Amino acid sequence: MLVTLSGPQGIGKTELARLLARVLRAEYGYPDGILSVDLDDFRLGSGADPGNVLTELLVSLTGEPGFVAQELKARCKQYWSKTNDARLIVIVDNARYASEVVPLLPASGDSIVIVTSHTPLRDLEDGAALGLALPPLEEWAATELLEVVVRDPRLAADPDSVRALVRLCEGHPAALHVAAGWVREHRLRPLSRLVARLRDDWTENGVPGVERFLDTMYESLSPTAALAYRLLPHHPSTTFTLDSATALLGMGPEACEEALEELDRAGLLDLSGVMISENGRMRLPGPLRTHALRRSRQDGRPDEAQAGLQRLLRWLVRQFQRADRFAAGPRLIVGNTYPAVDGAPDAFMEDPQEASNDTEKTERTDRASAWLYDERHVLFASLKMAHEREMDAEVVALSEPVWTYALDHPHQADVIGALRLAVDSAVRDGACAAWLVRTRCQLARHLWEAGLLDEAESHLDDAGAVIRLLGDDEQDRKVAASLVEFRGMLAGARDEWGTAADEFARSRHMHVEIPNPYGVMLQTYRLGQARSKLGELERARELLVEAHDMAVAQERERMSRRTGFALAGVLCRLGRPGEARPLYEESLSAAHRRRSGFDQARAHDALAELCQIEGRMAESAEHRTAAGDIRRLSGLDA
Known part of the structure:
Protein backbone atom coordinates (compact mmCIF):
# COMPACT_ATOMS: atom_id res chain seq x y z
CA MET A 1 0.00 0.00 0.00
CA LEU A 134 -3.18 18.23 3.58
CA PRO A 135 -4.86 21.64 3.64
CA PRO A 136 -4.05 24.30 6.22
CA LEU A 137 -5.79 23.77 9.55
CA GLU A 138 -9.22 25.31 9.92
CA GLU A 139 -9.39 28.19 12.37
CA TRP A 140 -10.95 26.14 15.18
CA ALA A 141 -8.30 23.42 14.84
CA ALA A 142 -5.44 25.94 14.67
CA THR A 143 -6.79 27.61 17.82
CA GLU A 144 -6.96 24.26 19.57
CA LEU A 145 -3.38 23.44 18.55
CA LEU A 146 -2.16 26.79 19.86
CA GLU A 147 -3.89 26.20 23.19
CA VAL A 148 -2.33 22.72 23.46
CA VAL A 149 1.19 23.94 22.66
CA VAL A 150 1.08 26.92 25.01
CA ARG A 151 -1.14 27.01 28.09
CA ASP A 152 -1.50 30.62 29.10
CA PRO A 153 -4.40 32.52 30.73
CA ARG A 154 -3.86 35.38 28.26
CA LEU A 155 -5.39 33.20 25.52
CA ALA A 156 -8.76 33.00 27.27
CA ALA A 157 -8.61 36.65 28.35
CA ASP A 158 -7.99 38.06 24.85
CA PRO A 159 -9.84 35.97 22.21
CA ASP A 160 -9.56 38.73 19.59
CA SER A 161 -5.76 38.63 19.72
CA VAL A 162 -5.81 34.82 19.65
CA ARG A 163 -7.93 34.99 16.51
CA ALA A 164 -5.53 37.49 14.95
CA LEU A 165 -2.55 35.28 15.86
CA VAL A 166 -4.19 32.18 14.39
CA ARG A 167 -5.07 34.00 11.17
CA LEU A 168 -1.53 35.32 10.90
CA CYS A 169 -0.31 31.69 10.90
CA GLU A 170 -2.84 30.79 8.14
CA GLY A 171 -3.34 27.27 9.46
CA HIS A 172 0.32 26.19 9.22
CA PRO A 173 1.38 24.12 12.27
CA ALA A 174 5.02 25.18 11.92
CA ALA A 175 4.03 28.84 12.10
CA LEU A 176 1.72 28.11 15.04
CA HIS A 177 4.60 26.47 16.94
CA VAL A 178 6.80 29.51 16.30
CA ALA A 179 4.00 31.82 17.45
CA ALA A 180 3.53 29.69 20.57
CA GLY A 181 7.23 30.10 21.32
CA TRP A 182 6.81 33.88 21.23
CA VAL A 183 3.89 33.69 23.64
CA ARG A 184 5.86 31.49 26.05
CA GLU A 185 8.96 33.67 25.77
CA HIS A 186 7.14 36.94 26.51
CA ARG A 187 5.01 36.11 29.52
CA LEU A 188 4.39 39.68 30.65
CA ARG A 189 3.45 41.35 27.34
CA PRO A 190 -0.10 41.74 26.06
CA LEU A 191 -1.00 39.38 23.20
CA SER A 192 -2.08 42.29 21.01
CA ARG A 193 1.47 43.71 21.10
CA LEU A 194 2.98 40.28 20.40
CA VAL A 195 0.77 39.80 17.33
CA ALA A 196 1.90 43.14 15.88
CA ARG A 197 5.58 42.36 16.52
CA LEU A 198 5.30 38.85 15.12
CA ARG A 199 3.60 40.12 11.96
CA ASP A 200 6.37 42.68 11.42
CA ASP A 201 9.10 40.11 12.05
CA TRP A 202 7.63 37.54 9.66
CA THR A 203 7.06 40.17 7.00
CA GLU A 204 10.72 41.14 7.23
CA ASN A 205 12.39 37.78 7.89
CA GLY A 206 9.89 34.98 7.23
CA VAL A 207 8.85 32.10 9.46
CA PRO A 208 11.93 30.39 10.98
CA GLY A 209 12.44 26.90 9.59
CA VAL A 210 10.14 27.55 6.63
CA GLU A 211 12.19 30.39 5.17
CA ARG A 212 15.29 28.29 4.57
CA PHE A 213 13.31 25.71 2.61
CA LEU A 214 11.58 28.38 0.52
CA ASP A 215 14.91 29.98 -0.33
CA THR A 216 16.29 26.62 -1.46
CA MET A 217 13.31 25.95 -3.73
CA TYR A 218 13.33 29.49 -5.13
CA GLU A 219 17.01 29.28 -6.01
CA SER A 220 16.35 26.14 -8.07
CA LEU A 221 13.82 27.91 -10.34
CA SER A 222 14.34 28.84 -13.96
CA PRO A 223 14.66 32.61 -14.63
CA THR A 224 11.09 32.84 -15.96
CA ALA A 225 9.55 30.97 -13.02
CA ALA A 226 11.60 33.04 -10.56
CA LEU A 227 10.36 36.24 -12.24
CA ALA A 228 6.75 35.03 -12.03
CA TYR A 229 7.24 34.23 -8.33
CA ARG A 230 8.61 37.71 -7.65
CA LEU A 231 5.74 39.37 -9.53
CA LEU A 232 2.77 37.41 -8.19
CA PRO A 233 2.69 39.00 -4.69
CA HIS A 234 2.24 42.39 -6.38
CA HIS A 235 -1.08 41.30 -7.90
CA PRO A 236 -3.81 43.75 -6.75
CA SER A 237 -5.86 41.03 -5.05
CA THR A 238 -4.78 38.01 -3.05
CA THR A 239 -6.13 35.63 -5.71
CA PHE A 240 -5.32 35.55 -9.40
CA THR A 241 -6.19 33.63 -12.55
CA LEU A 242 -4.04 32.24 -15.33
CA ASP A 243 -5.16 35.16 -17.50
CA SER A 244 -4.14 37.84 -15.00
CA ALA A 245 -0.88 36.05 -14.15
CA THR A 246 -0.10 35.99 -17.88
CA ALA A 247 -0.67 39.74 -18.08
CA LEU A 248 1.54 40.33 -15.05
CA LEU A 249 4.38 38.26 -16.54
CA GLY A 250 3.90 39.64 -20.06
CA MET A 251 5.49 36.70 -21.92
CA GLY A 252 2.40 35.03 -23.35
CA PRO A 253 0.21 32.15 -22.11
CA GLU A 254 2.62 29.27 -22.80
CA ALA A 255 5.52 30.82 -20.86
CA CYS A 256 3.20 31.65 -17.95
CA GLU A 257 1.70 28.15 -17.87
CA GLU A 258 5.18 26.61 -17.75
CA ALA A 259 6.28 29.02 -15.02
CA LEU A 260 3.25 28.34 -12.80
CA GLU A 261 3.60 24.60 -13.26
CA GLU A 262 7.27 24.87 -12.27
CA LEU A 263 6.29 26.82 -9.14
CA ASP A 264 3.75 24.10 -8.35
CA ARG A 265 6.40 21.37 -8.69
CA ALA A 266 8.72 23.37 -6.42
CA GLY A 267 6.06 23.67 -3.71
CA LEU A 268 5.85 27.45 -4.18
CA LEU A 269 2.30 27.37 -5.56
CA ASP A 270 -0.53 24.86 -5.10
CA LEU A 271 -2.43 24.09 -8.30
CA SER A 272 -4.20 21.00 -6.94
CA GLY A 273 -7.58 22.71 -6.61
CA VAL A 274 -7.45 24.97 -9.65
CA MET A 275 -9.49 22.82 -12.02
CA ILE A 276 -12.33 22.38 -9.53
CA SER A 277 -12.36 25.91 -8.11
CA GLU A 278 -14.58 28.62 -9.46
CA ASN A 279 -12.86 30.32 -12.40
CA GLY A 280 -9.62 28.45 -11.66
CA ARG A 281 -8.50 30.98 -9.08
CA MET A 282 -5.07 30.60 -7.45
CA ARG A 283 -3.39 32.28 -4.52
CA LEU A 284 -0.06 32.48 -2.78
CA PRO A 285 -0.68 31.60 0.89
CA GLY A 286 0.57 34.16 3.42
CA PRO A 287 4.05 32.68 4.09
CA LEU A 288 4.71 32.24 0.37
CA ARG A 289 3.41 35.71 -0.43
CA THR A 290 5.69 37.42 2.09
CA HIS A 291 8.63 35.28 0.98
CA ALA A 292 8.01 36.20 -2.66
CA LEU A 293 7.88 39.88 -1.69
CA ARG A 294 11.22 39.58 0.09
CA ARG A 295 12.78 37.90 -2.95
CA SER A 296 11.29 40.64 -5.12
CA ARG A 297 13.01 43.29 -3.01
CA GLN A 298 16.30 41.37 -2.93
CA ASP A 299 16.54 40.05 -6.49
CA GLY A 300 14.19 42.06 -8.69
CA ARG A 301 15.32 44.79 -11.04
CA PRO A 302 14.39 48.31 -9.88
CA ASP A 303 11.55 48.66 -12.41
CA GLU A 304 10.53 45.00 -12.57
CA ALA A 305 7.47 45.09 -10.29
CA GLN A 306 6.38 48.54 -11.48
CA ALA A 307 6.47 47.49 -15.14
CA GLY A 308 4.57 44.27 -14.44
CA LEU A 309 1.93 46.08 -12.40
CA GLN A 310 1.42 48.80 -14.98
CA ARG A 311 0.99 46.17 -17.69
CA LEU A 312 -1.44 44.18 -15.51
CA LEU A 313 -3.51 47.23 -14.53
CA ARG A 314 -3.94 48.29 -18.15
CA TRP A 315 -4.88 44.73 -19.08
CA LEU A 316 -7.42 44.66 -16.25
CA VAL A 317 -8.90 47.99 -17.34
CA ARG A 318 -9.42 46.55 -20.81
CA GLN A 319 -11.03 43.36 -19.48
CA PHE A 320 -13.37 45.27 -17.17
CA GLN A 321 -14.31 47.60 -20.01
CA ARG A 322 -15.11 44.59 -22.20
CA ALA A 323 -17.18 42.94 -19.44
CA ASP A 324 -19.00 46.24 -18.84
CA ARG A 325 -19.84 46.70 -22.53
CA PHE A 326 -20.89 43.08 -23.01
CA ALA A 327 -23.02 43.05 -19.84
CA ALA A 328 -24.67 46.47 -20.12
CA GLY A 329 -24.43 47.15 -23.84
CA PRO A 330 -23.05 50.29 -25.50
CA ARG A 331 -23.70 53.36 -23.35
CA LEU A 332 -22.17 56.62 -22.19
CA ILE A 333 -18.53 56.02 -21.25
CA VAL A 334 -16.17 58.95 -20.62
CA GLY A 335 -13.00 57.01 -19.80
CA ASN A 336 -10.31 56.25 -22.36
CA THR A 337 -10.69 52.98 -24.28
CA TYR A 338 -7.74 50.65 -23.70
CA PRO A 339 -6.18 48.50 -26.46
CA ALA A 340 -4.96 44.91 -26.20
CA VAL A 341 -1.76 44.38 -24.22
CA ASP A 342 1.25 42.66 -25.83
CA GLY A 343 1.98 39.27 -24.29
CA ALA A 344 -1.39 39.19 -22.52
CA PRO A 345 -4.36 37.88 -24.54
CA ASP A 346 -7.84 39.00 -23.55
CA ALA A 347 -9.86 36.91 -21.11
CA PHE A 348 -12.43 34.74 -22.82
CA MET A 349 -15.60 36.79 -23.26
CA GLU A 350 -17.70 36.99 -26.40
CA ASP A 351 -19.46 40.09 -27.70
CA PRO A 352 -23.25 39.64 -27.48
CA GLN A 353 -23.66 41.93 -30.50
CA GLU A 354 -21.92 39.29 -32.62
CA ALA A 355 -24.17 36.43 -31.48
CA SER A 356 -26.10 34.50 -34.13
CA ASN A 357 -29.40 34.36 -32.21
CA ASP A 358 -31.18 35.82 -29.18
CA THR A 359 -30.46 32.84 -26.92
CA GLU A 360 -26.74 33.02 -27.60
CA LYS A 361 -26.79 36.77 -27.10
CA THR A 362 -28.44 36.41 -23.70
CA GLU A 363 -25.93 33.74 -22.68
CA ARG A 364 -23.00 35.95 -23.64
CA THR A 365 -24.48 38.89 -21.75
CA ASP A 366 -25.00 36.75 -18.65
CA ARG A 367 -21.46 35.34 -18.84
CA ALA A 368 -20.03 38.86 -18.93
CA SER A 369 -22.16 39.83 -15.91
CA ALA A 370 -20.99 36.71 -14.10
CA TRP A 371 -17.34 37.48 -14.94
CA LEU A 372 -17.75 41.00 -13.59
CA TYR A 373 -19.24 39.60 -10.38
CA ASP A 374 -16.53 36.96 -9.98
CA GLU A 375 -13.78 39.56 -10.44
CA ARG A 376 -15.35 42.24 -8.21
CA HIS A 377 -12.61 42.05 -5.57
CA VAL A 378 -9.97 42.49 -8.27
CA LEU A 379 -11.94 45.44 -9.70
CA PHE A 380 -11.97 47.36 -6.43
CA ALA A 381 -8.37 46.46 -5.57
CA SER A 382 -7.19 47.51 -9.04
CA LEU A 383 -8.94 50.86 -8.84
CA LYS A 384 -7.37 51.55 -5.45
CA MET A 385 -3.91 50.49 -6.65
CA ALA A 386 -4.19 52.62 -9.81
CA HIS A 387 -5.19 55.62 -7.67
CA GLU A 388 -2.19 55.11 -5.37
CA ARG A 389 0.07 55.14 -8.44
CA GLU A 390 -1.61 58.29 -9.81
CA MET A 391 -2.82 56.41 -12.89
CA ASP A 392 -5.82 58.73 -13.04
CA ALA A 393 -7.01 57.78 -16.53
CA GLU A 394 -7.13 54.12 -15.47
CA VAL A 395 -9.04 55.01 -12.28
CA VAL A 396 -11.73 56.88 -14.24
CA ALA A 397 -11.96 54.03 -16.74
CA LEU A 398 -12.40 51.49 -13.92
CA SER A 399 -15.14 53.56 -12.29
CA GLU A 400 -17.48 52.71 -15.19
CA PRO A 401 -17.54 48.92 -14.59
CA VAL A 402 -17.88 49.68 -10.85
CA TRP A 403 -21.04 51.56 -11.81
CA THR A 404 -22.39 48.62 -13.83
CA TYR A 405 -21.56 46.15 -11.05
CA ALA A 406 -23.30 48.37 -8.49
CA LEU A 407 -26.53 48.49 -10.52
CA ASP A 408 -26.90 44.74 -9.97
CA HIS A 409 -25.46 44.77 -6.45
CA PRO A 410 -26.49 48.06 -4.77
CA HIS A 411 -25.73 49.26 -1.26
CA GLN A 412 -22.15 47.96 -1.32
CA ALA A 413 -19.86 49.97 0.96
CA ASP A 414 -16.89 49.45 -1.37
CA VAL A 415 -18.70 51.23 -4.19
CA ILE A 416 -18.82 54.64 -2.50
CA GLY A 417 -15.14 54.37 -1.53
CA ALA A 418 -14.15 53.46 -5.09
CA LEU A 419 -16.18 56.26 -6.64
CA ARG A 420 -14.70 58.79 -4.20
CA LEU A 421 -11.27 57.78 -5.52
CA ALA A 422 -12.55 58.24 -9.08
CA VAL A 423 -13.69 61.78 -8.30
CA ASP A 424 -10.33 62.47 -6.68
CA SER A 425 -8.49 61.19 -9.77
CA ALA A 426 -10.66 63.27 -12.10
CA VAL A 427 -9.94 66.38 -10.00
CA ARG A 428 -6.22 65.54 -9.75
CA ASP A 429 -6.02 65.20 -13.54
CA GLY A 430 -8.15 68.33 -13.99
CA ALA A 431 -8.00 68.34 -17.79
CA CYS A 432 -11.26 66.60 -18.72
CA ALA A 433 -14.57 68.26 -17.87
CA ALA A 434 -16.50 65.09 -18.83
CA TRP A 435 -14.57 63.12 -16.18
CA LEU A 436 -15.37 65.76 -13.54
CA VAL A 437 -19.10 65.63 -14.31
CA ARG A 438 -19.44 61.90 -14.81
CA THR A 439 -17.55 60.75 -11.70
CA ARG A 440 -19.44 63.17 -9.43
CA CYS A 441 -22.78 62.03 -10.84
CA GLN A 442 -21.91 58.37 -10.28
CA LEU A 443 -20.83 59.07 -6.71
CA ALA A 444 -23.90 61.21 -6.01
CA ARG A 445 -26.33 58.39 -6.77
CA HIS A 446 -24.72 56.03 -4.28
CA LEU A 447 -24.51 58.79 -1.68
CA TRP A 448 -28.23 59.50 -1.78
CA GLU A 449 -28.99 55.76 -1.75
CA ALA A 450 -26.95 55.65 1.48
CA GLY A 451 -29.04 58.50 2.89
CA LEU A 452 -26.39 61.20 2.32
CA LEU A 453 -28.65 63.47 0.27
CA ASP A 454 -26.97 66.78 1.07
CA GLU A 455 -23.52 65.49 0.13
CA ALA A 456 -24.98 64.06 -3.07
CA GLU A 457 -26.48 67.44 -3.93
CA SER A 458 -23.14 69.12 -3.28
CA HIS A 459 -21.42 66.83 -5.79
CA LEU A 460 -24.12 67.51 -8.40
CA ASP A 461 -23.66 71.24 -7.82
CA ASP A 462 -19.91 70.86 -8.34
CA ALA A 463 -20.59 68.91 -11.51
CA GLY A 464 -22.93 71.66 -12.72
CA ALA A 465 -20.21 74.24 -12.16
CA VAL A 466 -18.06 72.72 -14.92
CA ILE A 467 -20.84 72.05 -17.44
CA ARG A 468 -19.86 75.18 -19.35
CA LEU A 469 -16.45 73.60 -19.98
CA LEU A 470 -18.01 70.74 -21.96
CA GLY A 471 -17.82 70.81 -25.71
CA ASP A 472 -20.58 70.39 -28.30
CA ASP A 473 -19.70 66.89 -29.47
CA GLU A 474 -22.06 63.95 -28.97
CA GLN A 475 -20.37 62.59 -25.85
CA ASP A 476 -20.28 65.92 -24.01
CA ARG A 477 -23.93 66.56 -24.87
CA LYS A 478 -24.79 63.15 -23.41
CA VAL A 479 -22.85 64.04 -20.25
CA ALA A 480 -24.82 67.29 -19.91
CA ALA A 481 -28.12 65.45 -20.36
CA SER A 482 -27.00 62.87 -17.83
CA LEU A 483 -26.46 65.55 -15.18
CA VAL A 484 -30.06 66.70 -15.66
CA GLU A 485 -31.19 63.08 -15.20
CA PHE A 486 -29.22 62.78 -11.96
CA ARG A 487 -30.80 65.96 -10.62
CA GLY A 488 -34.17 64.38 -11.32
CA MET A 489 -33.16 61.19 -9.53
CA LEU A 490 -32.03 63.17 -6.50
CA ALA A 491 -35.37 64.98 -6.47
CA GLY A 492 -37.06 61.58 -6.50
CA ALA A 493 -34.91 60.48 -3.56
CA ARG A 494 -36.26 63.56 -1.72
CA ASP A 495 -39.79 62.47 -2.71
CA GLU A 496 -40.14 65.56 -4.92
CA TRP A 497 -41.60 63.66 -7.85
CA GLY A 498 -43.07 66.66 -9.67
CA THR A 499 -39.60 68.21 -9.92
CA ALA A 500 -38.16 64.82 -10.86
CA ALA A 501 -40.65 64.44 -13.72
CA ASP A 502 -39.75 67.88 -15.06
CA GLU A 503 -36.01 67.05 -15.02
CA PHE A 504 -36.54 63.70 -16.74
CA ALA A 505 -38.66 65.34 -19.43
CA ARG A 506 -35.93 67.97 -19.98
CA SER A 507 -33.23 65.29 -20.16
CA ARG A 508 -35.30 63.27 -22.64
CA HIS A 509 -35.66 66.32 -24.87
CA MET A 510 -31.88 66.80 -24.79
CA HIS A 511 -31.37 63.18 -25.86
CA VAL A 512 -33.89 63.58 -28.69
CA GLU A 513 -31.91 66.53 -30.00
CA ILE A 514 -28.51 64.73 -29.93
CA PRO A 515 -30.05 62.23 -31.11
CA ASN A 516 -29.44 59.38 -28.64
CA PRO A 517 -32.09 56.61 -28.80
CA TYR A 518 -30.75 54.87 -25.69
CA GLY A 519 -30.97 58.10 -23.68
CA VAL A 520 -34.51 58.69 -24.95
CA MET A 521 -35.52 55.20 -23.84
CA LEU A 522 -33.89 55.63 -20.43
CA GLN A 523 -35.54 58.98 -19.73
CA THR A 524 -38.91 57.66 -20.88
CA TYR A 525 -38.48 54.92 -18.28
CA ARG A 526 -37.50 57.47 -15.61
CA LEU A 527 -40.47 59.65 -16.51
CA GLY A 528 -42.82 56.65 -16.31
CA GLN A 529 -41.51 55.90 -12.81
CA ALA A 530 -42.08 59.51 -11.77
CA ARG A 531 -45.67 59.53 -13.11
CA SER A 532 -46.30 56.30 -11.21
CA LYS A 533 -45.07 57.92 -7.97
CA LEU A 534 -47.40 60.86 -8.65
CA GLY A 535 -50.37 58.46 -8.96
CA GLU A 536 -50.82 59.06 -12.71
CA LEU A 537 -51.03 55.33 -13.35
CA GLU A 538 -52.44 55.27 -16.87
CA ARG A 539 -49.90 57.83 -18.08
CA ALA A 540 -47.18 55.88 -16.28
CA ARG A 541 -48.31 52.69 -18.01
CA GLU A 542 -48.16 54.36 -21.43
CA LEU A 543 -44.64 55.69 -20.81
CA LEU A 544 -43.35 52.38 -19.44
CA VAL A 545 -44.86 50.41 -22.33
CA GLU A 546 -43.10 52.82 -24.67
CA ALA A 547 -39.81 52.48 -22.78
CA HIS A 548 -40.09 48.69 -22.65
CA ASP A 549 -40.80 48.46 -26.37
CA MET A 550 -37.79 50.68 -27.11
CA ALA A 551 -35.53 48.61 -24.85
CA VAL A 552 -36.61 45.39 -26.59
CA ALA A 553 -36.20 46.95 -30.04
CA GLN A 554 -32.71 48.19 -29.11
CA GLU A 555 -31.91 44.68 -27.81
CA ARG A 556 -31.05 46.04 -24.37
CA GLU A 557 -31.38 42.98 -22.14
CA ARG A 558 -30.78 44.80 -18.85
CA MET A 559 -33.10 47.70 -19.61
CA SER A 560 -35.75 45.32 -20.98
CA ARG A 561 -35.91 43.70 -17.55
CA ARG A 562 -35.82 47.00 -15.63
CA THR A 563 -38.57 48.57 -17.72
CA GLY A 564 -40.56 45.34 -17.57
CA PHE A 565 -40.33 45.21 -13.78
CA ALA A 566 -41.51 48.81 -13.43
CA LEU A 567 -44.34 48.22 -15.90
CA ALA A 568 -45.44 45.12 -14.00
CA GLY A 569 -45.72 47.16 -10.79
CA VAL A 570 -48.01 49.70 -12.49
CA LEU A 571 -50.11 46.92 -14.06
CA CYS A 572 -50.67 45.40 -10.61
CA ARG A 573 -51.82 48.75 -9.26
CA LEU A 574 -54.19 49.03 -12.21
CA GLY A 575 -55.72 45.65 -11.32
CA ARG A 576 -54.11 43.72 -14.18
CA PRO A 577 -51.92 41.12 -12.37
CA GLY A 578 -52.18 38.57 -15.19
CA GLU A 579 -50.24 40.90 -17.49
CA ALA A 580 -47.70 41.62 -14.74
CA ARG A 581 -46.77 38.00 -13.92
CA PRO A 582 -44.64 37.18 -17.03
CA LEU A 583 -42.75 40.47 -16.64
CA TYR A 584 -41.92 39.71 -13.00
CA GLU A 585 -40.89 36.15 -13.87
CA GLU A 586 -38.59 37.38 -16.64
CA SER A 587 -37.02 39.85 -14.19
CA LEU A 588 -36.46 37.08 -11.63
CA SER A 589 -34.85 34.80 -14.21
CA ALA A 590 -32.54 37.55 -15.49
CA ALA A 591 -31.54 38.58 -11.94
CA HIS A 592 -30.66 34.96 -11.16
CA ARG A 593 -28.46 34.71 -14.26
CA ARG A 594 -26.69 37.97 -13.35
CA ARG A 595 -26.23 36.75 -9.74
CA SER A 596 -27.91 39.91 -8.49
CA GLY A 597 -29.23 38.95 -5.06
CA PHE A 598 -30.77 42.39 -4.62
CA ASP A 599 -32.87 42.09 -7.80
CA GLN A 600 -33.76 38.46 -7.06
CA ALA A 601 -35.12 39.40 -3.63
CA ARG A 602 -37.02 42.33 -5.11
CA ALA A 603 -38.60 40.10 -7.78
CA HIS A 604 -39.57 37.48 -5.18
CA ASP A 605 -41.20 40.24 -3.08
CA ALA A 606 -43.17 41.45 -6.09
CA LEU A 607 -44.31 37.94 -7.02
CA ALA A 608 -45.33 37.33 -3.40
CA GLU A 609 -47.59 40.40 -3.52
CA LEU A 610 -48.99 39.37 -6.89
CA CYS A 611 -49.72 35.82 -5.71
CA GLN A 612 -51.48 37.23 -2.66
CA ILE A 613 -53.67 39.38 -4.89
CA GLU A 614 -54.53 36.29 -6.96
CA GLY A 615 -55.27 34.22 -3.85
CA ARG A 616 -52.27 31.89 -4.26
CA MET A 617 -51.26 32.01 -0.63
CA ALA A 618 -48.90 29.01 -0.60
CA GLU A 619 -46.99 30.32 -3.63
CA SER A 620 -46.90 33.78 -2.04
CA ALA A 621 -45.33 32.31 1.12
CA GLU A 622 -42.69 30.49 -0.98
CA HIS A 623 -41.66 33.74 -2.66
CA ARG A 624 -41.47 35.58 0.68
CA THR A 625 -39.31 32.80 2.12
CA ALA A 626 -37.02 32.91 -0.91
CA ALA A 627 -36.61 36.70 -0.59
CA GLY A 628 -35.86 36.38 3.12
CA ASP A 629 -33.28 33.66 2.52
CA ILE A 630 -31.45 35.78 -0.06
CA ARG A 631 -31.29 38.75 2.30
CA ARG A 632 -30.09 36.62 5.21
CA LEU A 633 -27.35 35.12 3.04
CA SER A 634 -26.31 38.68 2.22
CA GLY A 635 -26.12 39.55 5.92
CA LEU A 636 -29.29 41.65 5.83
CA ASP A 637 -32.42 41.34 7.93
CA ALA A 638 -35.11 39.30 6.22
Missing part, protein backbone atom coordinates in the same frame (compact mmCIF):
# COMPACT_ATOMS: atom_id res chain seq x y z
CA LEU A 2 1.31 3.43 -1.01
CA VAL A 3 0.05 6.56 0.73
CA THR A 4 1.13 10.05 -0.35
CA LEU A 5 0.78 13.09 1.91
CA SER A 6 1.13 16.40 0.06
CA GLY A 7 1.08 19.96 1.28
CA PRO A 8 3.23 23.07 1.73
CA GLN A 9 6.28 23.29 3.96
CA GLY A 10 5.32 23.49 7.63
CA ILE A 11 1.90 21.87 7.24
CA GLY A 12 2.92 18.81 9.28
CA LYS A 13 3.39 16.09 6.63
CA THR A 14 6.46 14.51 8.20
CA GLU A 15 4.97 14.48 11.69
CA LEU A 16 1.77 12.92 10.36
CA ALA A 17 3.75 10.28 8.42
CA ARG A 18 5.66 9.33 11.57
CA LEU A 19 2.49 9.23 13.65
CA LEU A 20 0.78 6.99 11.09
CA ALA A 21 3.77 4.66 11.08
CA ARG A 22 3.80 4.38 14.89
CA VAL A 23 0.06 3.77 15.10
CA LEU A 24 0.07 1.21 12.28
CA ARG A 25 2.96 -0.71 13.82
CA ALA A 26 1.40 -0.68 17.27
CA GLU A 27 -1.97 -1.95 16.03
CA TYR A 28 -0.99 -4.27 13.16
CA GLY A 29 2.50 -5.51 13.99
CA TYR A 30 4.92 -4.90 11.09
CA PRO A 31 7.70 -6.85 12.84
CA ASP A 32 10.40 -5.81 10.36
CA GLY A 33 10.20 -2.24 11.61
CA ILE A 34 10.03 1.28 10.20
CA LEU A 35 12.49 2.63 7.64
CA SER A 36 12.70 6.38 7.09
CA VAL A 37 14.62 8.36 4.49
CA ASP A 38 14.62 12.07 3.66
CA LEU A 39 15.31 12.51 -0.06
CA ASP A 40 16.47 16.10 0.47
CA ASP A 41 19.53 14.64 2.24
CA PHE A 42 20.53 12.96 -1.02
CA ARG A 43 19.56 15.65 -3.47
CA LEU A 44 22.08 16.90 -6.01
CA GLY A 45 20.48 19.80 -7.86
CA SER A 46 16.83 18.90 -8.37
CA GLY A 47 17.12 15.09 -8.29
CA ALA A 48 17.88 12.61 -5.49
CA ASP A 49 20.58 9.99 -6.21
CA PRO A 50 18.72 6.64 -6.05
CA GLY A 51 21.91 4.70 -5.42
CA ASN A 52 22.71 6.63 -2.25
CA VAL A 53 19.12 6.38 -1.05
CA LEU A 54 19.10 2.62 -1.55
CA THR A 55 22.36 2.37 0.34
CA GLU A 56 20.77 4.14 3.30
CA LEU A 57 17.81 1.77 3.30
CA LEU A 58 19.94 -1.35 2.86
CA VAL A 59 22.23 -0.36 5.73
CA SER A 60 19.10 0.06 7.89
CA LEU A 61 17.93 -3.42 6.85
CA THR A 62 21.28 -5.28 7.13
CA GLY A 63 23.17 -3.24 9.69
CA GLU A 64 26.34 -3.80 7.64
CA PRO A 65 27.50 -1.02 5.25
CA GLY A 66 30.08 -3.39 3.78
CA PHE A 67 27.41 -5.79 2.52
CA VAL A 68 25.76 -3.22 0.19
CA ALA A 69 26.24 -4.04 -3.50
CA GLN A 70 28.45 -1.68 -5.51
CA GLU A 71 26.40 -1.24 -8.70
CA LEU A 72 23.02 0.48 -8.74
CA LYS A 73 21.34 -2.39 -10.56
CA ALA A 74 22.74 -4.84 -8.01
CA ARG A 75 21.54 -2.65 -5.14
CA CYS A 76 18.02 -2.64 -6.60
CA LYS A 77 18.04 -6.47 -6.73
CA GLN A 78 19.46 -6.65 -3.20
CA TYR A 79 16.74 -4.31 -1.86
CA TRP A 80 14.08 -6.29 -3.69
CA SER A 81 15.38 -9.53 -2.22
CA LYS A 82 15.63 -8.13 1.34
CA THR A 83 12.05 -6.85 1.26
CA ASN A 84 10.48 -9.81 -0.56
CA ASP A 85 8.90 -11.39 2.51
CA ALA A 86 9.05 -8.38 4.83
CA ARG A 87 6.27 -6.63 6.69
CA LEU A 88 7.64 -3.16 7.18
CA ILE A 89 6.73 0.49 6.92
CA VAL A 90 8.83 2.80 4.74
CA ILE A 91 8.63 6.59 5.10
CA VAL A 92 9.96 8.53 2.10
CA ASP A 93 10.16 12.22 2.99
CA ASN A 94 10.31 15.20 0.59
CA ALA A 95 9.79 13.40 -2.71
CA ARG A 96 9.42 15.57 -5.80
CA TYR A 97 8.78 13.01 -8.53
CA ALA A 98 7.28 9.53 -8.70
CA SER A 99 10.49 8.32 -10.34
CA GLU A 100 12.29 8.97 -7.04
CA VAL A 101 9.83 6.80 -5.12
CA VAL A 102 9.40 3.77 -7.39
CA PRO A 103 12.91 2.25 -6.80
CA LEU A 104 12.29 2.43 -3.05
CA LEU A 105 9.08 0.39 -3.01
CA PRO A 106 9.47 -2.91 -1.11
CA ALA A 107 8.83 -6.16 -2.97
CA SER A 108 6.35 -7.38 -0.37
CA GLY A 109 2.70 -6.50 -0.81
CA ASP A 110 2.35 -6.71 2.98
CA SER A 111 4.42 -3.57 3.48
CA ILE A 112 3.24 0.05 3.56
CA VAL A 113 5.01 3.06 2.07
CA ILE A 114 4.17 6.59 3.23
CA VAL A 115 5.49 9.37 0.97
CA THR A 116 5.49 13.10 1.75
CA SER A 117 5.77 15.72 -0.98
CA HIS A 118 5.12 19.41 -1.33
CA THR A 119 2.80 18.86 -4.28
CA PRO A 120 0.79 15.80 -5.37
CA LEU A 121 2.91 13.25 -7.28
CA ARG A 122 0.89 13.52 -10.46
CA ASP A 123 3.32 11.35 -12.43
CA LEU A 124 2.28 8.30 -10.40
CA GLU A 125 -0.01 5.99 -12.32
CA ASP A 126 -3.70 6.45 -11.53
CA GLY A 127 -4.70 4.15 -8.70
CA ALA A 128 -1.13 3.46 -7.66
CA ALA A 129 -1.43 5.41 -4.42
CA LEU A 130 -3.88 6.80 -1.92
CA GLY A 131 -3.24 10.52 -2.27
CA LEU A 132 -4.06 12.79 0.66
CA ALA A 133 -3.61 16.54 0.19
